[in-house]
Amino acid sequence: MTELPAADPAAGDHALAGDLAAHAGRLLLGVRDEIGFADARALKDTGDLRAHEYLMSALAGACPDDAILSEEGRASVAGKSATAVAMDGPPTGNTDLAVRLAAERVWIIDPLDGTREFAEEGRSDWAVHVALWEQRPEGRLAAGAVALPAQGATLRTAAEGAVVVDADGERPLLLKPPAPGRLRIAVSRSRPPEFLTRLAERLDGTGTEVELVPIGSAGAKIAAVLLGVVDAYVHAGGQYEWDSAAPAAVALAAGAHASRIDGAPLAYNRKDPRLPDILVCHPGSASTLLTGIRDVTQAPPG
Template structure:
């Protein structure tokens, strides 16, 4: 790859995310084994195959941009913060995937100077691809074509909220939402929640439990390109390059 423009990098990430999504669909169709990592989280053949494909594509096309990827980190390759780097989650929502549900994603994001500047996120089960960045509009590509997307202004009846399936009974969530006008609350897994905020299907995704930088970089770039915001609980931006790649709690909101 001779050019490093953001448009070129986003096109590369989008292509690799779509190709990884096809790998995941193929493995899902023929069956797979679910294993447990040392941190007690699940991993499958699809995680490893999708990551291997993405890493090969990124490192061959732009070898000067380091890649931090979930399964490599889990294997002990920690990586280091640099001015620019890719963050890859080859299968965000492995629990959903392993359980036969549809809410899982492929996330490829680029960080520059601590900020998520572009991202591609594929939703394999839905045949959807979301892209966006600081210099690129937020778009959804699906079987009907390419659509520009934007967050919405919350309706008068209240916020539509999506929260994590695995923290549905977290008392902190009920306490946090207690003073807000809420129209509905749903619970699903993975970064699909970001996509639904970005396209204006829901208004609010509060994340009070743990996440890693590769979970959020690509979705954050897309949500912000769509007019939304991802902030820490104190209102400051969610930034990147943190120790051990761990995120603090954050709020994903649509148009304020």
């Protein structure tokens, strides 16, 4: 098992989120090397729980007064320890609901976003999400990081804007506008929303060529938007706060548009953590996409 350093409580929230995500990512690469790909279930569950336990422990040490909401801290995932390698007992649980809802600061984490891709040899479109939500002012994502361990990069918020950290060091994360008359939209590999086909057809009819690009995890999709690999991410197939909090934090810090598919703001630290849909894109494409989405979702198919 990979030994990782404790989180530095003196680090600022942006740096802390980035360090935690990157360290958990290195742990996950070690899990891949240790277990291999023959038993996908054991690999997925071990990766999920080891990254979860590292992040829970590191946050407890660095920010003991903060609340935590993790995908793997739910009671429903307790059975994963039965197939995980070298896990003693169920995962550490999330902060009590009432305490979390009243907390000033809540870390929203997905220790392994894209378990399917993580368990497929050669795939790099999986991620680690670490986000911080603050109660004041008016409830907001205050910091966030998306580690892409198999791609050797971490995208995180900064005091001003957002940055990419990789083998070449740290550099500003600068959005690239889409090419005129063309939109590349990242979609789910396994369950792309049916309306996206109709959206592509509608936009094609208005002179915008659309390419639907399957990518694995939500974090990898949004990172692809921010890095200019694709131009937008549209999803309406069901998600939770931990699926989007960290990548949305980075996207907003970088100046991207990030909202619900009806244009409503993304809201976090709710009683019900379901947050089923999202649109992330360059601000210049937001109006075109929101209008197209509205038209195809309100009109009957056919």
